[in-house]
Amino acid sequence: MNPHWIEGNRFHLLENGETFFPRVFEVVAAARREVVVETFILFEDEIGLALRDALVQAARNGAQVDITVDGFGSPGFTDAFLDSLQEAGVRLHVFDPGRRLLGWRTNMLRRMHRKIVVVDGELAFVGGINYSADHVASFGPEAKQDYAVEIHGPLVAEIHRFTHLALAQGQRWQRARNWWRRRRRLRARPEDLPRAGEAQGMLVVRDNGLHQADIERHYRIAIRSARERVVIANAYFFPGYRLIRELRRAARRGVDVRLILQGQPDMPIVKIAASMLYHRLLGAGVRIFEYCERPLHGKVALMDAEWATVGSSNLDPLSLALNLEANVVIRDRGFNARLHERLSHLMQHSCRQVQPQALGELRGWAWLRSWVAFHFTRRYPAWASWLPRHVPRLRPASHDHLTEPYTARKG
Numbered sequence: 001m002n003p004h005w006i007e008g009n010r011f012h013l014l015e016n017g018e019t020f021f022p023r024v025f026e027v028v029a030a031a032r033r034e035v036v037v038e039t040f041i042l043f044e045d046e047i048g049l050a051l052r053d054a055l056v057q058a059a060r061n062g063a064q065v066d067i068t069v070d071g072f073g074s075p076g077f078t079d080a081f082l083d084s085l086q087e088a089g090v091r092l093h094v095f096d097p098g099r100r101l102l103g104w105r106t107n108m109l110r111r112m113h114r115k116i117v118v119v120d121g122e123l124a125f126v127g128g129i130n131y132s133a134d135h136v137a138s139f140g141p142e143a144k145q146d147y148a149v150e151i152h153g154p155l156v157a158e159i160h161r162f163t164h165l166a167l168a169q170g171q172r173w174q175r176a177r178n179w180w181r182r183r184r185r186l187r188a189r190p191e192d193l194p195r196a197g198e199a200q201g202m203l204v205v206r207d208n209g210l211h212q213a214d215i216e217r218h219y220r221i222a223i224r225s226a227r228e229r230v231v232i233a234n235a236y237f238f239p240g241y242r243l244i245r246e247l248r249r250a251a252r253r254g255v256d257v258r259l260i261l262q263g264q265p266d267m268p269i270v271k272i273a274a275s276m277l278y279h280r281l282l283g284a285g286v287r288i289f290e291y292c293e294r295p296l297h298g299k300v301a302l303m304d305a306e307w308a309t310v311g312s313s314n315l316d317p318l319s320l321a322l323n324l325e326a327n328v329v330i331r332d333r334g335f336n337a338r339l340h341e342r343l344s345h346l347m348q349h350s351c352r353q354v355q356p357q358a359l360g361e362l363r364g365w366a367w368l369r370s371w372v373a374f375h376f377t378r379r380y381p382a383w384a385s386w387l388p389r390h391v392p393r394l395r396p397a398s399h400d401h402l403t404e405p406y407t408a409r410k411g
Contacts, residue, residue, distance in 0.1 A: 001162055003204045003214060003329075006190050009153030010197030011328075011335045013310070014127070015342060017047065017135035020148050025050055027119045031058040035065045036163040038116040038326075040073040040312070040411045041130035044081050051131045052081065056088040063120075066167060068093040068394060070112045073130070073411055082397055092397040095170065113323040113411065114205075115148070115312050116163060121188050124151040124159045126203075126328045128235075128299045128312050130411055135297075141264075144297035145346075147233075149310040149328055149335075153196035157188040158203050162326075170394030199332035206313060206325040215313045215327050216320050220246050222303040226255050231343050232301040233260035233291075236314035237274045243315065244277065251285035260298075260343060263290030263352055273316075282356045289351035297411075299327070300339060308336045 014020040028035050028051075035058045042048050059065045071094045085092050095112035117125040127148025129135050137143050151159070206215045216239070223230055223246040230250055237259065251257040259281070261274050278288060299315075302308040311327025313319045330336070347353075 001158075001165065001203075001205065001211075003202045003211075003218070005200045005202050005331070006153075006155045006158060007200050008195030008197065009151060009155045009199045009201045009332075011152075011199055011201065011330055011332060012150040013335065013338050013342065014125070014129075014148045014150055016137070016144075016146055017129060018137065020125075020127070020129050020146075021047060021050065021131075021136070023150065024117055024125055025054040027123055028054040028117070029057040030061075031063040031065075031119050032061050033120045034063050034118075035067075035120075036116070036118045036160070036167070037067040038112065038114045038163065038166070039067070039131055040070045040111065040113045040115065041132050042067075042069045042074045043132040044077055045133040047133050047135065048131050049081075052084060055090045056084060059088040059090050065090040066093065067091070068095055068112065068167070068170070069397075070095045072111055073113075077397060093167070093170065093394040094397050096393050111318070111323045113312050113319065114326040116159065116326055118156065118160045118163055121160045122152075122156060122193065124156045125149070126151065126159065126312075126326060127310050128297055128411075141294055144295050145291065145293070146297040147300045147310055149330070151201065151328065153199075153201070154190035154193045155201040155203065155328070157190045157193050159328075160188060162203060162205065167394065197332075199330060199335060201331070202329040204309075204311075204327050204329055206319070206323065208322075208324075213320075215311070215325060216240060216243060216315075218309070218327075218329055219243055219301065219315070222301075222307050222309075223247060223250050225307075226250055226303045228304050229256045229258075229340075230301070230303050231258045231260070231340065232315070233296065233298045233343055233346070234301070234315045235262055235295070235297045235299065236316040236319070237261050238277070238317060239315040240320060244280070247281065247286055248284035251281075257286045258347065259286060259288045260291055260296065260346060260351060261288060262296045263292035264295055278354060278359055279356075282354065282359070288354040289347045290354060291346060291351050293350040300343070302336050302339050302343070304336075306331050306333050306336050308332070308339050310339075 055065050055067060096110045115127055115129060125148055129146045129148050133139050134142055135144050135146060204214050204218050205211050220243055247257055299313055300310050308330045309327050313325035313327050319325055
């Protein structure tokens with residue numbers, strides 16, 4: 001699937017679980033033909049149970065319902081949870097479940113990290129929000145700040161097609177050819193769906209095949225083309241050298257480059273890794289804001305007054321070199337303005353700007369740490385390419401898929 005611009009779409013920004021979950025659950029429960037869901041994390045908490053109820057309702061309406069979860073991000077489910085889905089006809093697939101070795105999971109670096117929903121082939125959601133209670137404010141100070149986008153228009157057909165291809169590829173070992181043929185009639189082409197607006201959109205994915213660097217490349221192209229502003233809000237920030245170079249070059253030619261990164265991270269190593277790049281970025285004129293209200297989980301960006309992206313991809317080695325990811329890239333002034341408004345509000349009210357003088361001089365241990373980090377960014381994309389590739393595998397969730405307690409997952 002080669003990314004390309006598709007016209008005639010309408011996009012709506014959804015911020016945090018408070019707006020995302022009610023909308024998704026509403027349209028899923030009302031589905032009449034088909035629901036396809038992909039998610040990294042599905043926990044059997046109040047949010048996961050609400051999604052389960054919506055999927056069951058869709059199945060009872062007569063819709064074909066498939067949900068794919070990651071075998072590492074979603075560690076297991078109770079028999080009651082699985083039975084309720086199975087009895088309704090919902091098919092729950094587990095991505096690359098992997099076997100345990102001495103009690104440890106062996107699939108930690110094989111992650112299906114996408115978050116996609118397609119309903120009746122006519123409406124889609126893409127973003128970074130998982131199905132867990134830590135995406136709503138009532139969870140407390142550890143609740144995550146995050147974003148997704150609701151999509152109407154011809155681009156939905158492209159997203160729909162991609163989810164079908166992912167299911168077919170993952171189920172080849174189950175002799176899915178006939179199953180795939182039966183489902184082909186549900187697919188639409190972009191030209192089959194009516195225009196819903198004037199925005200252009202593109203689905204950009206990262207895989208371990210032909211699209212290993214597509215998401216990072218689109219970031220670099222947009223930064224290179226920017227003339228006024230670049231705003232990136234990303235939870236896990238340790239990008240490759242070429243992306244860092246484009247940020248520095250943009251700032252030096254007078255572009256207002258701002259990064260919103262984690263100030264209260266869910267994992268301390270996240271802030272440590274990002275801060276090792278601070279001297280080099282600030283020295284070039286990039287402005288860095290640390291979000292300190294709660295953990296930042298978003299993966300969004302905008303360039304100038306038209307380009308924007310929302311998706312699942314962090315800017316770190318896992319997302320850029322290993323995970324399976326999906327972002328939507330948008331050309332629309334209205335959407336760009338709305339996202340800019342929300343990110344500006346974040347910077348003004350919930351962030352601490354990092355000042356160069358507060359970092360001190362780059363010498364001694366600080367210099368060595370920065371040097372190692374900077375040169376690691378030059379090498380890790382090549383190192384990651386040496387790791388063994390694997391064919392994605394999907395398996396039906398079974399009652400021997402062990403249940404584990406809730407644990408934090410980087411997602």
